[in-house]
Amino acid sequence: MPRLSARVERPLAMTLGGAALGARTRAGLTQAEVARRVGVQLEVYGRIERGEMFPSVPTLRRLCVTLGIGSDALLGLDGALEPQGSRPGEARELRRLTSAAKGLSVAQLRLLHRLAETLHPSAPE
Secondary structure, rough: OOOOHHHHHHHHHHHHHHHHHHHHHHHHHOOOHHHHHOOHHHHHHHHHOOOOOOOOOHHHHHHHHHHHOOOHHHOOOOOOOOOOOOOHHHHHHHHHHHOOOOOOOHHHHHHHHEEHHOOOOOOOO
């Protein structure tokens, strides 16, 4: 399989490394914890996070699962694929809201829904 040129690979590796660092920090994990969960050596994960190497596709998938971040975000594509007609950043903010809501109880979700309806009432049915 042809290798990406260093000119293309380095910026992509840097983007992925920065996103992985941010996601790891938000998750409150150490490099050692992520490396263990992903199944790579600590040194390898450190190189990925510093943008010195690009992970294989299976490792990229395990990174996404471990860090709780989508591959689009790790690859720097999350803002590039905004739905047509949406405001800049809207899709990203909806993903953040959805992620935050996943741990809520049913009662808390109902309250969140009421709050959202109050802030932006839907058209009468």
